[in-house]
Amino acid sequence: MRSFRRHPLLAPALLCALLLLVARPADAVGVGDGDGIGDSSGLSTQVAQLYEDAALATQQYEAGRQEAEVRRAQAEQAQALLDGERREIAGLHDDLGRMARAQYRTGGALPVAAQLILADSPDALMRGQHVLAQANLALADSVGRSRRAEARFAADEEKAKAAWQALEKRNTELAAVKDTIERKLEEARGQLQGQAEASVAAGSCRGSVRLDQPKRSFTQPWVAPVETYELSAGFGSGGDRWANRHTGQDFAVPIGTPVRAVGAGRVVSVSCGGAFGIEIVIRHPGGYYTQYAHLAAVAVDQGERVDTGQWIGQSGTTGNSTGPHLHFEVRVTPQMGSAVDPVPWLAARGVPLA
Structure with a gap:
């Protein structure tokens, strides 16, 4: 399955823009109750x-979810370091406690006279006292350093936890925006399909609708007919809905998915009605033709020149169709009955389908 490119994490301004979009009424984009183009x-x-918008919201939600996971892992790592430092401090405290108890049992320290008697020499006595003093200083220094490290790790943990919680809150908002956009999209798709079915029943297309396609340059002369898809019925497969064998490759996509011209060419026909429902046929250099069928809307007119990747319509489920998908054919003539397998045909032109 192909997917959209990943975008950077959603900025607050973009989140506000999506929230405004969600709040926009349906008639703000020109949808009315009457008939007509x-x-x-x-x-x-x-x-x-x-x-x-739905694709972008999904990308931003996934990006935010992944970053939240990173922040959560950082918070857990800081917590682990903090726990380790606290265990170290507890061990040092135990050492100090043992030393204090030992001094208490001996009255704090041996009398100087006794130390002089027991020492091998005055030098040995001085060295012993120096070593003891150094040990006390080292232990006290270790406790101080551990306390400072504990404070640093605690601050790091708090910062990581705060960042994680902030991301989780924003992701909750993004999820709500995403759900609202998808609900509106589903409603609009149903209305679009209803209009398409009315056009097919009347045998007359409503006319082309120019879509505001995002600017994108294609470096290759050929592309897949849809950007995100799952392959379904293939060329030559059998089925109760076909008189003989399947003559194209089906791409399972939701209603309203932008359909692209696989290559540059000229539109030779736009028609509504029959088994293919709303369909477009394009002639390409070299004598091949491509057909795009079961559409919900068209965005080009007969005789129009199209570029590689140009949006020519929107997918649907018109005609002899069991569900939303694009039926794509490659032909050697404009008419049905001259189809070749589109999968190896596209692969030979640098477009492997997966």
Whole structure:
């Protein structure tokens, strides 16, 4: 399955923009209650915009979720370091306690006269006292350093925990925005499909709807007909809904998904009705034709020249269709019955499908 490119983590300004989009009423994009091309145009545009917004919101939510996981791991690491330092301090305190108890049992220290008697020499006595003093200083210094490290690790833990909790809060907001956009998109998709079915039943297309496609340059002359997809029925497969064998490759995509011209060419036909529902056929240099069927809306007119990757319509489930998908064919003539397997055809042009 192909997926959208990952974007940077959502900035607060973009989150506000998405919240404003969610709050926008449906009629703000030109969807009305009457009939006509104006309504179709507004609905197609709304679906295309919501499609992009939903993809962006999903990307930002996933990016935020991943960053929250990183922050959570950092907080756990800081907690582990803090726990280790506290265990070290506890051990040092135990050592100090043992020394204090030993001094208490001996009355604090041996009398100087006794130390002189027991010592091998005055030098030995001085050396022993010096070693004891150094040991006390070293232990006290270790306790001080551990206390400072404990304070530092505690501060790091608090910062990591605060960052993690802030991200979790923002991700909760993003999830709500994402759910609202997806709900609006689902509603708009249903309306778009209803208009498409009415057009097919009447045998007359509503007319092309120009979609505001994001600017993107394609470095290759050929692309897949949709950007995000799952492959379903393949070329030559059997089924109760086909008189013979399946003549194309199906791409399982939601209603309203932007459909792209796989290569540059000229639109030779745009039609509504019949088994293919709403369909477009494009002629490419070299004599091959590509067909895009079961659409919900078209964005080009017959005779129009198109570029590689240009949005030519939106997927649907019109005609002889069991569910939302794009039926894609490669033909040697404009008519049905001249199809070749599109998967190796695209692969030979640098577009492997997976």
